Amino acid sequence: MKKISIIGVPMDLGQNRRGVDMGPSAIRYAGLEKRLKSLDLEVIDTGDIEISRDHGQIKKETNLKNLNEVIVTNDNLNNKVSEVISEGSFPLVLGGDHSIAIGTLAGAAKHYDNLGVIWYDAHGDLNTADTSPSGNIHGMPLAVSLGLGHEDLVNIGGYAPKIKPENIVIIGARSLDKGERELIKEKGIKVYTMHEVDKLGMSTVIKETLDYLSKKTEGVHLSLDLDGLDPEDCPGVGTPVMGGLSYRESHLAMEMLSDSGLITSAEFVEVNPILDEKNKTAEAAVGLIASLFGEKLL
Ligand SMILES: NC(=[NH2+])NCCC[C@H](N)C(=O)O
Numbered sequence: 001m002k003k004i005s006i007i008g009v010p011m012d013l014g015q016n017r018r019g020v021d022m023g024p025s026a027i028r029y030a031g032l033e034k035r036l037k038s039l040d041l042e043v044i045d046t047g048d049i050e051i052s053r054d055h056g057q058i059k060k061e062t063n064l065k066n067l068n069e070v071i072v073t074n075d076n077l078n079n080k081v082s083e084v085i086s087e088g089s090f091p092l093v094l095g096g097d098h099s100i101a102i103g104t105l106a107g108a109a110k111h112y113d114n115l116g117v118i119w120y121d122a123h124g125d126l127n128t129a130d131t132s133p134s135g136n137i138h139g140m141p142l143a144v145s146l147g148l149g150h151e152d153l154v155n156i157g158g159y160a161p162k163i164k165p166e167n168i169v170i171i172g173a174r175s176l177d178k179g180e181r182e183l184i185k186e187k188g189i190k191v192y193t194m195h196e197v198d199k200l201g202m203s204t205v206i207k208e209t210l211d212y213l214s215k216k217t218e219g220v221h222l223s224l225d226l227d228g229l230d231p232e233d234c235p236g237v238g239t240p241v242m243g244g245l246s247y248r249e250s251h252l253a254m255e256m257l258s259d260s261g262l263i264t265s266a267e268f269v270e271v272n273p274i275l276d277e278k279n280k281t282a283e284a285a286v287g288l289i290a291s292l293f294g295e296k297l298l
């Protein structure tokens with residue numbers, strides 16, 4: 001029986017808006033464990049990672065917000081994710097802001113020769129300290145995992161880089177900063193912006209994504225930022241961007257990923273219950289997670 005380990009990361013220090021630290025609670029409250037158990041899976045809720053607070057700005061030369069706290073927290077997460085994979089369980093990480101992908105990928109990537117990454121997001125999260133318009137580390141985790149950015153972030157887990165540019169697929173992008181666009185071109189990263197999703201349809205996007213990744217990767221991590229979905233379906237996020245993916249097409253995406261059997265770890269991030277409407281975004285997350293683990297109507 002497939003074993004899943006839920007790991008909560010109540011982290012809000014990678015961005016400016018309070019409340020996203022309550023994301024893991026909101027997703028649990030929306031019935032995650034019960035829903036997964038009904039799929040005949042062995043589900044273990046490992047609780048929450050300890051969030052480092054008040055480490056002070058030891059690295060004074062940087063504009064990165066809460067850098068020390070983000071480093072310590074991601075180091076904790078790196079250890080937990082790695083431990084779960086070593087036990088033969090599937091790490092399901094609940095955020096928390098997207099800066100936690102640094103720790104998830106650090107913990108996961110060392111278990112595979114080539115880890116693929118599906119980055120389902122309105123944003124590229126490919127900024128570095130030099131290109132970031134905000135200093136928010138949640139806008140940087142994909143760049144960090146490629147080995148670009150502050151060295152203490154890049155070296156979390158004691159190795160770098162975690163992933164290769166040719167093993168990444170970004171889906172749902174519609175807000176990219178100048179430096180991120182340049183990096184995408186320079187590194188040749190595969191991106192399905194909303195333009196391509198609309199033109200091709202989600203079914204083709206996922207089929208192509210799996211073709212592209214399955215040839216060259218051993219495992220695939222899904223990093224799903226709920227702001228990839230349209231704010232109409234998922235209002236409870238800190239950096240909403242209109243014109244997003246619908247719940248309906250995201251649901252199809254999860255079903256197709258489930259059928260492929262290729263996903264080896266996942267995280268669902270940026271759920272902010274304070275900005276949400278009656279826990280709608282957390283409920284959407286639970287629906288997507290259930291589909292990712294094989295829930296079917298018939
Ligand atoms: N994980 C996210 N929601 N990221 C949003 C990033 C927004 C913007 N690109 C920044 O760097 O600040």
Ligand SMILES: [Mn+2]
Binds near residue numbers: 227239
């Ligand atoms: Mn985003």
Ligand SMILES: [Mn+2]
Binds near residue numbers: 098123125138225
């Ligand atoms: Mn993101």
